[in-house]
Amino acid sequence: MPNLLDIRRRIRSVKNTQQITKAMKMVAASRLRRTSEQAIQARPYSERLFSVHDTIVDRVPELNGPLYKRRDGKWLLVVISSDKGLCGAFNSNLMKAAHKWLTHKGQAQVAVLPIGKKAISYFKKQSFERVTAKIEPIRDVNLEVAEEIARTMLSIYEGDGWQEVVVVYNKFKNVMVQEVTFSELLPLIGDSRTSDAESATAGVEHLAEPDMGSILDQLGPKVVLAQVYQALIESGAAEHAARMTAMDSATNNASEMIEKLTLDLNKARQAAITNEIIEIVSGAAAL
């Protein structure tokens, strides 16, 4: 027979936990609204940018900038995780997919650049080669952060020995679904990015000023930046969505638990009262 006091204590602690998860759910919901708005606001720019880029890439017969050549070397996987936990399977799904990809390519052929505290601590324990870059933990995604990451990636890639840079992150599909997505970042070879929005400009002979080549020199890094930024905000929105659902179910579980414990408490109380009555009655009968 569980002690009345113990059950009361447990109910109180579960209630406290529930309060915390409820608050976290609210916070995640409001941040989700902000980040998903941010993601939507950023979309037109990157779509137009990619389409302009594709148009130029189609027109320039020989792409010889360092960002366009396919070379021999290793693969670099950039893993974008969150800084904080308590968001369900958000990070573990990502790590699982990243791990599988890396093992598939072969350990000697790959290196990892983790972004976000969770990814950094995960890959510290793994035996893959790590590229360390000075990237501050991301609290709020903004352009400066994306710029810094994009710059780091470009400078790594421009050094010799890299075949491809691939980013893996959680894509925000909707509030319930996050999708682990791999996207090729470098080299910038047009076809991988082509989506439906491009068809409008395909085949149009644009005048170029000063000339296609020098526009491309400027445009290439911008495309990388836009992709990094997109990945970061998508991952941010996905993180908050994941946390919101995780905290919602935690709150529900806590409610269920409180219900069960209250039932136990009442049963225990009733048993105690019955016991007392029996004691009194049998005491009275003995007189």
Place this chain on the structure above:
Amino acid sequence: MSALHLEILTPDRVAFEGEVSSVYLQGELGRLGILPDHTPLISNLSFGVLDCEQNGRDRNVLCGPGFVEVNDNRVSVLVKSAESKDDLDVDRAKNSLERARSRINSMEKDIDVPRAEASLARAHTRLKFVDAI
């Protein structure tokens, strides 16, 4: 006369979208004027003021470096930043002007002079844009 559809897009937002009758931009090689039925064009843009005319009224936006694409009476301006007169931070521009000046004038060796000069020029353009100089 057909109108131009102008979009000013920055990485984090849509800064302007609407019908205009003309657009003047700061191209890398000089000012670019775009009127309806302009031939398809892609150009680099430098930091500078974009002027456009909307319903007979002038509108100015200070645009960061980027690109413009013109196609089929659709002008897409893809720039790093876009500020109108109202949301330009004058104090910040003044501060960066001072900072750039002192960086250029200081005799230290490890100063990136071209970068400081570019920053000075940007701050100057900003202040001139809001008539604060």
